[in-house]
Amino acid sequence: MAVVLKEPSRTFNEYLLIPGYSSAEDRPENVSLKTPVTKFRKGEEPAISMNIPLCSAVMQAVSDDKMAVALAKEGGIAFIYGSQSIESQAAMVRRAKRHKAGFVPSDSNLRPDQTLADVIALKKETGHSTIAITDDGTSEGKILGIVTSKDYRVSRMDPSTPINEFMTPFDKMVYGKEGISLSEANDIIWDNKVNQLPIIDDNQRLTSFVFRKDYEEHKDNPNELLDSHKRYIVGAGINTRDYKERVPALIEAGVDILTIDSSEGYSEWQSLTLDWIRENYGDSVKVGAGNVVDEEGFRFLADAGADFVKVGIGGGSICITREQKGIGRGQASAVIDVAEARDRYFKETGVYVPICSDGGTVYDYHMTLALAMGADFIMLGRYFARFDEAPSAKLMVNGNYVKEYWGEGSARARNWQRYDLGGDAKLKFEEGVDSYVPYAGSLHDNVALSLSKVKSTMCNCGALSIPELQKKAKLTLVSAVSIVEGGAHDVILKEHSNHI
Ligand code: IMP
Numbered sequence: 023m024a025v026v027l028k029e030p031s032r033t034f035n036e037y038l039l040i041p042g043y044s045s046a047e048d049r050p051e052n053v054s055l056k057t058p059v060t061k062f063r064k065g066e067e068p069a070i071s072m073n074i075p076l077c078s079a080v081m082q083a084v085s086d087d088k089m090a091v092a093l094a095k096e097g098g099i100a101f102i103y104g105s106q107s108i109e110s111q112a113a114m115v116r117r118a119k120r121h122k123a124g125f126v127p128s129d130s131n132l133r134p135d136q137t138l139a140d141v142i143a144l145k146k147e148t149g150h151s152t153i154a155i156t157d158d159g160t161s162e163g164k165i166l167g168i169v170t171s172k173d174y175r176v177s178r179m180d181p182s183t184p185i186n187e188f189m190t191p192f193d194k195m196v197y198g199k200e201g202i203s204l205s206e207a208n209d210i211i212w213d214n215k216v217n218q219l220p221i222i223d224d225n226q227r228l229t230s231f232v233f234r235k236d237y238e239e240h241k242d243n244p245n246e247l248l249d250s251h252k253r254y255i256v257g258a259g260i261n262t263r264d265y266k267e268r269v270p271a272l273i274e275a276g277v278d279i280l281t282i283d284s285s286e287g288y289s290e291w292q293s294l295t296l297d298w299i300r301e302n303y304g305d306s307v308k309v310g311a312g313n314v315v316d317e318e319g320f321r322f323l324a325d326a327g328a329d330f331v332k333v334g335i336g337g338g339s340i341c342i343t344r345e346q347k348g349i350g351r352g353q354a355s356a357v358i359d360v361a362e363a364r365d366r367y368f369k370e371t372g373v374y375v376p377i378c379s380d381g382g383t384v385y386d387y388h389m390t391l392a393l394a395m396g397a398d399f400i401m402l403g404r405y406f407a408r409f410d411e412a413p414s415a416k417l418m419v420n421g422n423y424v425k426e427y428w429g430e431g432s433a434r435a436r437n438w439q440r441y442d443l444g445g446d447a448k449l450k451f452e453e454g455v456d457s458y459v460p461y462a463g464s465l466h467d468n469v470a471l472s473l474s475k476v477k478s479t480m481c482n483c484g485a486l487s488i489p490e491l492q493k494k495a496k497l498t499l500v501s502a503v504s505i506v507e508g509g510a511h512d513v514i515l516k517e518h519s520n521h522i
Contacts, residue, residue, distance in 0.1 A: 361396020429454015
């Protein structure tokens with residue numbers, strides 16, 4: 023006879039937090055959202071923590087190198103998607119690791135034999151007025167000069183004028199040498215009254231630019247997540263098929279943390295992958311595993327050596343796994359169950375294996391609920407897909423801006439490795455959809471707003487840290503009828519408001 027759980031499986035929407043006593047100290051500015059990402063022994067510090075409890079989903083529509091930089095700036099981690107070739111994923115990791123706050127790769131480059139017409143066309147295309155003139159016209163070529171709008175007058179010059187006749191040549195340029203700090207670069211900018219500073223290496227090759235206009239921006243990222251060389255922390259997804267080639271390439275590219283991206287983690291494929299990583303790299307490579315939804319799955323992965331365990335099956339906004347295969351569990355029940363399992367495991371073994379709630383986070387308060395239920399951090403797809411920094415296209419549909427968002431199990435992504443059960447390597451049926459999400463603007467502004475709500479609720483519960491919230495939180499189930507009471511009701515709304 024099959025085991026039938028007595029309790030129904032529940033979603034975040036079915037819970038609310040009951041406020042606890044808050045002291046005068048319980049103010050949002052006193053709240054720390056620092057949270058462990060990798061396992062640690064009692065009394066020790068985890069090798070990797072995040073300064074905010076958010077990471078972005080291992081998805082084509084969500085996590086590339088741009089997202090990795092944007093999220094690390096805020097204190098979280100992006101897991102760059104693995105459903106692409108090993109070379110292109112490693113290149114994304116490399117680009118994100120090379121990105122130094124304030125030092126940006128040159129995106130507008132021409133050769134000296136090109137013309138004023140080329141300058142005007144490039145400026146129109148990129149919107150940038152600083153153009154590096156390199157021997158081969160690339161962003162890493164030998165720099166021979168620079169063109170800014172001060173160097174030419176369109177109304178007085180022939181468009182066929184070669185660039186080398188009007189550029190500021192190298193011997194008259196102000197530049198910085200690779201290795202200088204951002205504050206040294208800014209000092210040179212201020213002392214020489216220039217708007218940009220090219221940074222070059224010992225062979226006069228261009229490596230990046232520092233711009234005066236970015237000065238303020240780089241002063242106010244107090245949560246930036248950096249490695250010991252002051253580079254952003256970057257994650258990447260792997261699968262249980264080509265890990266023997268993919269993992270070494272990602273490590274070579276500088277990745278800090280990996281996660282096995284799979285719709286179903288309670289499987290021998292995952293332990294084989296973890297075994298191979300441990301045999302070849304010991305504990306030096308950090309790798310999460312998942313997804314699971316109960317204690318058995320958690321223990322299996324914790325014993326197999328996972329650094330963290332991802333929780334959630336079928337709850338993703340683009341996910342149709344439950345409809346297609348009839349497997350999964352309400353996200354709230356899964357998180358509560360696995361969090362209890364993690365705590366028991368900690369008591370028994372002295373090893374704390376952080377858990378990540380993955381999928382199904384819709385409202386900002388769901389983040390707080392997931393943390394209160396025991397999640398150490400949260401992985402989000404739909405949430406991040408709405409922002410400028412997500413790789414997908416921004417479109418106008420029916421008068422509204424939207425971004426494209428598609429599941430890894432959709433025909434569009436064709437990420438069969440994620441749904442792999444061995445045998446023939448193909449996606450036989452879809453487990454995800456292709457969709458639009460409302461465009462929401464910049465990641466920085468949205469994350470700041472969402473987390474201000476999280477901090478505010480934590481203060482209402484008398485908690486100044488995530489572990490304190492987990493200890494003090496009091497949760498209640500809501501009845502179907504009381505959900506109506508929770509929204510605006512019995513009033514005539516003046517405008518449609520979007521609470522996401
Ligand atoms: P969301 O934040 O609710 O949009 O959920 C994102 C999560 O859904 C991801 O982190 C994955 O765990 C999961 N996911 C991604 N693509 C698919 C799919 O095609 N089918 C089912 N689940 C998916």
